[in-house]
Amino acid sequence: MTSPRWMILVCFSLISVFGTGESLTIIVPEISNEQNSLPAIIAQMSRAIADLNASHKKLLVQQSRSGCNCNPSSLQACYSQRNLANRRLSSCNSQVRSLGAQRSSLLRQVSGLRSQYAAVVKQRDVLQGQLNVFVRYQNYGWKYYRGSFYYFSTSKANWQASRNYCTARGADLVVINDAFENNFTREVKRIAWIGLYRSGSNWRWVDGSYLSSRASYWAPKEPNNSGNREDRGEIWLYNNIENWNDAPWADANYWICEKKV
Structure with a gap:
């Protein structure tokens, strides 16, 4: 100046x-x-x-x-x-x-x-x-895929305990939105809980959305609500594209958490 x-x-x-x-x-x-x-x-x-x-x-x-x-x-x-x-x-x-x-x-x-x-x-x-989210979840062994981090458990628990594990870490049980995500989650080759539950005569995801028939991957003849007590969704026939099954919430399964970023 x-x-x-x-x-x-x-x-x-x-x-x-x-x-x-x-x-x-x-x-x-x-x-x-x-x-x-x-x-x-x-x-x-x-x-x-x-x-x-x-x-x-x-x-x-x-x-x-x-x-x-x-x-x-x-x-x-x-x-x-x-x-x-x-x-x-x-x-x-x-x-x-x-x-x-x-x-x-x-x-x-x-x-x-x-x-x-x-x-x-x-x-x-x-x-x-x-x-910060990337660093934190990667350090705890979560896998990143298409905008979300996923955790594949190494222990078993019932559906509610599995969900509690996810929510305590800022996540929730996985919500499967399309065929890509369905293929990704079944690659773990385990029977595992997903964030799907029966609500009256409908099925809903843990994020509040209803299950769409266009993004539904039930195994043949499922869900059948055997014994009138199967009210939670799980990955079951993981070698098939159509692999979901309905199961009692108290069963002990592996589970998959999802954290959107």
Whole structure:
């Protein structure tokens, strides 16, 4: 940023020229590209405008106080002095308008940069949160697949205890949405609980959605609710695409948790 000393030189020039009748040229220094503090630039511009306004007022006062005799030569000198003062005032006004426009432009840039910064910070926080999830679940042996982490248990429990294990870790029993996920979950080659349960005459997933016939992979003749007590879904014939079975919730099975990210 150019030193404020240029403003002192401008004011000195105004005083000197007013007395000598010489022409006045005010050059506003350009802002260095090396300065990277927009607030500092705006403050400098504001001070420059304030100084020019002060010079403007002084010129008005001097113009109002200018007196002369009524003889022709004195009148001519008085008119010349008045015209010179008017030119100086016009120059000051132009400088004030120019600096005001620059300040407004810088303020808009500051506002835009603040908005960009806020957006970047928000995106950073989202990505950091996702990264933390990845690190945490990978460290505990969960497998990532198509936007979710999966945990394949190595012990057995009933359906509710299996679900409790998942929810205690910020997850739930797996919800199978399509053929890709169905194939992925049956690759473990184990009979395992999934997040499917009977609700009246319908089947629902643990996320609250109802089982769709288009994404249903029941084994042949299943579900059959044998003994009127089979109310939970499990992966059963895992070597087949259609592999689900309904089973009593109290049976001990392996289970699969899912954590969406």
